Amino acid sequence: MTANDRLLMSEHDVIVVGSGAAGGMAAYALTHAGARVLMLEAGRDYDPLTETPMFNLPSDAPLRGEATPDKEFGFHDATVGGGWEVPGEPYVVASDAKFKWWRARMLGGRTNHWGRLAFRFGPHDFKGYSADGRGVDWPVTYEDMAPWYDRVERLIGVFGAAEGIENSPDSPPGILQPPPKPRAYEAWMQMAMGKLSGIPVVPAHAAVLTRPLGDRPACFYATDCWRGCAIRANFQSTTVLIPPARATGRLTVRTDAMVFKVLRDSRGKAAGVQFVDRKTGAIHQVRARAVVLGASTGETARILLQSADGGLANGSGQVGRNLMDTVAAVVGAEVPQLHDLPPFNDDGVSISHVYAPWWLHREQVAGKLPFARGYHIEFGGGRGMPSIGSMSELVSLSQKRGADLHEDMRRKFGSTVYMGGRGAMLPNAQSFCELDKDVRDRWGLPVLKFHFRWGAEEIAQAAHQRDMFHDVFEAMGGRVLTDRSVPIEDAMGKGGETNHEVGTARMGSSPAVSVLDPWCQTWEVPNLYVVDGAAFATSPDKNPTLTILALAMRAMDHLANRLKRGDA
């Protein structure tokens, strides 16, 4: 009997599909509650401790590490087996839509390279419909979620500060780690925006350790987080969730296992899943008392849609619907106050040390803005390690030639700054995914077709972002690099491009309009849970990963209690 045979025949309480933020947290929470878990991950095994290129220079990589169609975020990016394209696993975008889908094929999924910004959703984010009649309410309140945010932040380690900002909740004292000091460009933006534009810039919240936590050391302020982290100072499912779940002795991990169908028994309950072995093409079945989907917003919808005619757990018709991303406009500028700085180490944690939370909530409530939901601002730029891309940009800003070019590069190094908006999106009927009628992947399985359209609210918000960022830079005498005359619809990013896609199996208070109940279990198949971004009812401006983790931990507490009662 092979190891695979033993795995297929062994007894599991729960099958967890996916190993990223959702799947990793599900496995962590369930195994610590005593459940025997089989984790199925479509990608290969991956170990950040031995595979992360720490300290490697651009000159250590092909083409100095620049982006290629193979590694679209650069050679040293942690993503394995995917990116905007996964060979043999295509997706379709409707002819009238602009949408991109980032996928990884590795243990830990996208947590291995994610941005690590970790903001709590606020009270208004969960109950937006009640406030302004747009979108839908979540079936949970901030008060419901706060204890789970507390637990997640304690577990993964998040730096930040308490600022008392409307709809950007503070964590209770003693949970957050101290934030790092702002880098030079961040310090300048903080000073200048506060004084010249009246926009508060405060410490960001990010899942990077600035103090040791358990057996994990603090960040040593070198090597970009999106390479992964061999010292485990940032949050990755592969360093923070899966190892302790394995240590319980109750987690079995099967990689290269792409789940495509949830199986049901004669009573309609989830009985297991079918998966294709991505190496051999063989199809297998495994069984368990409950199934948890954490395969990602797109893949989870695909599995549900493939599992039954018309989609499993889809009496509401909402599986695949309500696809949302984050509204993002970016404006860059050359900032003269950052010229000719002396040399100093400004690497920091590589993630934003500061950000500007939404500061116009009251004006919005008063009806003074042409859009209903807000955005926060993230910053980029500064004196990070030179790359071909960043240096090419500096050359574009210089009129110097020959020997003078050297001096101009030195003088302007670190003087470009980018402001990136990250804004809320409301669900709309034109944004959804479905199974394509014609295209199949290399195993003959139907692939997703994406439809996507920004709504009028999002377009108005993006225009506000761009105008605001131009105004901020112009107030400080910056040389703005972005053409303000480009129609805002063209300047906005494509759907999915911020990698915040959510909403395709939303939770709600009624089975008529939602796929999941308030505990993330499907209304129609009570031992089938969805714990990834698909569960989101709306897409607030805050980055989704912290809330995915909190929702998953909360849902798995619910499932674990049911398992103990023999109720699942």
Place this chain on the structure above:
Amino acid sequence: MSRTPDLTETDRRGAMRLAAITAVGGATGLGPIGSAHAAEIRGYGKDPDLLKPARYWPPTLTTQEREGLALLADLLLPAQANLAAPSALGFADFIDEWMSAPYPAQQNDARRFRALLAALGSEVGQSGWLGADPVVRAQALLRIEQREPANEALNDLRKLVVGAVYTTPEGMAAIGYRGNEALESFAGPPDEVLARFAAELAKLTSA
């Protein structure tokens, strides 16, 4: 080409990443990186060894092309007191790897840079680009800067020269980059920098 990076594009990591990613496409004028379908290229693939990258494709430039481009790079970014010329910092190997890469962007660069070398050779006459008098070469370069598309290729090569030089350890030191070393704590910018910011802000608010 002269356009700035495509700042309308966004990515999931925020603006800092965007700068790094889009600048390349903007710099070389080759359209968005990643537009080619993965199945159409033969590069290092979707899962290369990040710690010990292999030599994934053979160098294809002739000796004359390597020397000609290195010579051109030295003219575009001459040696300084604190930094050697591109040719002494491995530029010929860099540009050979770049122009030999199988990706569409690099293949397009290879075509354009070869045409640029040919145009420069024509400008200097029978002695050829490598054998020409330095003054003749400098004059040829000035004339090329007046002609498109050769000037566009020259500008893009200049960006690659600068990028190649300042991504070496020597170039990083010369431009003032400090970092990539393990620290006990992060101190933030020096007090003199913060004081300068305060003074600059005072100027703006009093204006």
